[in-house]
Amino acid sequence: MTTNDGHGDRWFDREAGPVVRPYAVTKGRTLPSGGASFGLIDVVIATNERPSAPFRPGPEHRQILNLCRRPTPIVDLTSEIDLPLGVVRVLLGDLTSEGMLRVLSTQKQPVTDQRLLRMVLDGLESL
Amino acid sequence: MSYALEMGSREAVLVGGALIDRGQMSAAARQQFASSVASRRNLMSVALALLTPDLSAPYASVTSSPQYQTFQNMEDQISGGSGPIPVDPAAWQADSGAFLAGMQKAEIAGGVKLSQMSASLGDRLVLEAGLAGGLGLVAVIASIFLLVWFGRKVRRDLTGLHDSVRGMAEERLPRVVERLRRGDDVDVLAESPPPDTSSIQEISQIAESFATVQAAAVAAAVDQAKLRKRVNQVFLNISMRNQSLLHRQLGMLDSMERRTSEPEALADLFRLDHLTTRMRRHAEGLIILSGSVPGRGWRDPVPVVDVLRAAVAEVENYVRVDVTSESDDLVAGIAVSDVIHLVAELVENATVFSPPNTRIEVRADRVGTGLVAEIEDRGLGLSPGELAGINRRLASSPEFDLAHSDQLGLFVVGQLAARHDIEVSLRRSVYGGAADHHRDGVRLPVRHRGRPGDVPGGADVRGAERGPHRLRDGDARAADGQVPPSRAEIS
Amino acid sequence: MDLNHFDAASAGGTVPSTAKILISGGFGVGKTTLVGAISEIRPLRTEEPLSDRSVGVDDTRGVGAKTTTTVAMDFGRISFPSDLVLYLFGTPGQERFWFMWDDLAIGAVGAVVLADTRRVADCFASIDYFERNGMPFVIAVNCFDSAPRFEPDDIRIALSLPPEVPIVLCDARERDSVKKVLVSLVRYVMNNNSRRNQISIA
Numbered sequence: 001m002t003t004n005d006g007h008g009d010r011w012f013d014r015e016a017g018p019v020v021r022p023y024a025v026t027k028g029r030t031l032p033s034g035g036a037s038f039g040l041i042d043v044v045i046a047t048n049e050r051p052s053a054p055f056r057p058g059p060e061h062r063q064i065l066n067l068c069r070r071p072t073p074i075v076d077l078t079s080e081i082d083l084p085l086g087v088v089r090v091l092l093g094d095l096t097s098e099g100m101l102r103v104l105s106t107q108k109q110p111v112t113d114q115r116l117l118r119m120v121l122d123g124l125e126s127l
Numbered sequence: 128m129s130y131a132l133e134m135g136s137r138e139a140v141l142v143g144g145a146l147i148d149r150g151q152m153s154a155a156a157r158q159q160f161a162s163s164v165a166s167r168r169n170l171m172s173v174a175l176a177l178l179t180p181d182l183s184a185p186y187a188s189v190t191s192s193p194q195y196q197t198f199q200n201m202e203d204q205i206s207g208g209s210g211p212i213p214v215d216p217a218a219w220q221a222d223s224g225a226f227l228a229g230m231q232k233a234e235i236a237g238g239v240k241l242s243q244m245s246a247s248l249g250d251r252l253v254l255e256a257g258l259a260g261g262l263g264l265v266a267v268i269a270s271i272f273l274l275v276w277f278g279r280k281v282r283r284d285l286t287g288l289h290d291s292v293r294g295m296a297e298e299r300l301p302r303v304v305e306r307l308r309r310g311d312d313v314d315v316l317a318e319s320p321p322p323d324t325s326s327i328q329e330i331s332q333i334a335e336s337f338a339t340v341q342a343a344a345v346a347a348a349v350d351q352a353k354l355r356k357r358v359n360q361v362f363l364n365i366s367m368r369n370q371s372l373l374h375r376q377l378g379m380l381d382s383m384e385r386r387t388s389e390p391e392a393l394a395d396l397f398r399l400d401h402l403t404t405r406m407r408r409h410a411e412g413l414i415i416l417s418g419s420v421p422g423r424g425w426r427d428p429v430p431v432v433d434v435l436r437a438a439v440a441e442v443e444n445y446v447r448v449d450v451t452s453e454s455d456d457l458v459a460g461i462a463v464s465d466v467i468h469l470v471a472e473l474v475e476n477a478t479v480f481s482p483p484n485t486r487i488e489v490r491a492d493r494v495g496t497g498l499v500a501e502i503e504d505r506g507l508g509l510s511p512g513e514l515a516g517i518n519r520r521l522a523s524s525p526e527f528d529l530a531h532s533d534q535l536g537l538f539v540v541g542q543l544a545a546r547h548d549i550e551v552s553l554r555r556s557v558y559g560g561a562a563d564h565h566r567d568g569v570r571l572p573v574r575h576r577g578r579p580g581d582v583p584g585g586a587d588v589r590g591a592e593r594g595p596h597r598l599r600d601g602d603a604r605a606a607d608g609q610v611p612p613s614r615a616e617i618s
Numbered sequence: 619m620d621l622n623h624f625d626a627a628s629a630g631g632t633v634p635s636t637a638k639i640l641i642s643g644g645f646g647v648g649k650t651t652l653v654g655a656i657s658e659i660r661p662l663r664t665e666e667p668l669s670d671r672s673v674g675v676d677d678t679r680g681v682g683a684k685t686t687t688t689v690a691m692d693f694g695r696i697s698f699p700s701d702l703v704l705y706l707f708g709t710p711g712q713e714r715f716w717f718m719w720d721d722l723a724i725g726a727v728g729a730v731v732l733a734d735t736r737r738v739a740d741c742f743a744s745i746d747y748f749e750r751n752g753m754p755f756v757i758a759v760n761c762f763d764s765a766p767r768f769e770p771d772d773i774r775i776a777l778s779l780p781p782e783v784p785i786v787l788c789d790a791r792e793r794d795s796v797k798k799v800l801v802s803l804v805r806y807v808m809n810n811n812s813r814r815n816q817i818s819i820a
Contacts, residue, residue, distance in 0.1 A: 008363075008414075013424075013425055013426055020436045020437050021377075027446055030394040041638050059433070071633045105636070114808060117804055
């Protein structure tokens, strides 16, 4: 929402947009390192590894680690962090490369796992 | 008349000579005698005609005497005859003698009278001269006095006028200009009081013309200021419109970046985002230069790391810049926008003036109760003179001189720093290390009082810091000495 | 086969299994409604064209920073007691955003194509996409009060679908109705798989 106080438009706090532009969070990178695809429903978890110099985790890296102390699907992470998915993926790539984050599961192919489907079906029917 | 007398004497001599010689007179002598007689008579008649009555009177008594008649007769007889002189020597002696004596007496009397006359004439002349001189002297003295008095008056009035003029040029007009620069309104009449009048008309006229000039100068300054204001306003309006459009564009980019999961497409959007962000920075910069505030504002405090990264994001070569701070401190909301702009300016400088393969580091640390942000590059270094010059310019917050438009950035930094009591200075830092060549860096401490707020987890750092954000002198000095930053214990 | 479950021992805690189902269909057809009817979290975004910030998109739902704007689409979530989390992703309606679908589609159980009887043709694009990618899908016909009613077979003909594709009538607002749709999808997929398995065995 734009207010105008007679001296031109003013935008405050959230309206002013993100303080740090997304590209500055990853220094312009859009390709996650390590090659993992980080699908939306992939589950990640923070390890407790320390970063090795010269990697310095930024505030967003630390936020991600805080959010996935328990196994967390990536899509849930992204709801908490107000950043584009592409940026989140790059950050996840940084963390996994440093061993500070681990991908516990990743979905690469269409689901043919009957057991999982059975779980879904059972779950749905019990709603 | 004296010549006449002399002629008479000559006659007597000639006759005397002849008498001695048994009264024989040569023809030459007779001729001489005759001419003497003629001359004598001539001279006497001329003289008598010329003399004034009282002067000729004694001579007249001689010439009117019977003896004179006889004398003249004898003269005629002598001159007209030939052979021996026909006159009686005794009678001749007596008459000529009497004539001569009479003439001499007359001459003496005349001389006395003449001297009397000339004396009185001389007296009169002296008196007249004296009078004239005396009057003249009085006149001169009077003129001198008048001159001096008048001169003093002129001097006084001129001095008064000069003071007025000087006051105008050195005090009132500069004050008016200064006030106009600040944007105050100026009453032309109040600021151009007419100088004191003088009873001397010429000076009065000068004073009047001066008053006219003065009013014209003030009016011109006011007009100029109005014009500048209008031009300023035009630029400001354009920049604000730019700013709005760019704001909307960035909002659209935010949405698009979220809808893209393909890395290459996202990279393109990032490039566009960066470009747009730089455009916005320049729009905001122009708004700041025009004396207004940028549209983005924060009421809540913002983490300093974010502020620094935001500044870096606005720079063309942001990839070369590392923000290495892990500080949890916050910057007071009201300062965020300006600090971003200020730091961006300094970081841009650092990237421009250092080799393209070097990196720039931006840090923020707490020093005392303030925050110091440092921007360090590995540039070629500046001479101590240049360094001092830049620091001076940063500290003094001068009026922007369009002649130095290449120093626009520095000027903006100075303005913003002054607005928030931020001290910015350039320093040389030395890199030692393994390299065998000496690398200089430039370090700029930026100090401002942020509001240290909550660290994640909610612990409150210190309540005392909620003051307005002003810099204490003590802090400034601490920074200028090379005191290593002390880490505050956060509990 | 890559599996969607884990080595619980190495994960220090309960490790969820995750699955996703896509909800697609034309613009404004009711996808958000459908997801919202069954999701435990609110889908936070209505489908809309790319708009600039001045239209005030993000804050109108009032849930603050929690946002699906990250993925630019609605999504919903159902957590089951069996440590399974099922996500429902509403695909962006406009065709120009289909480049995102690939990302979404990978590893999805299948898709629901929500059809509006007034605008049946809007489904075509989705159906084409899924058929091309070999993703199993069902048609859910959104019936609300004012909508004209058709027989499923009419729709099958209209959409030129093979007989095995389930066509289900539903009310996107009703949780039970939506549940039925999802169940039919999962069954369909399971049946497909077993049929394929049978074929490969045979």
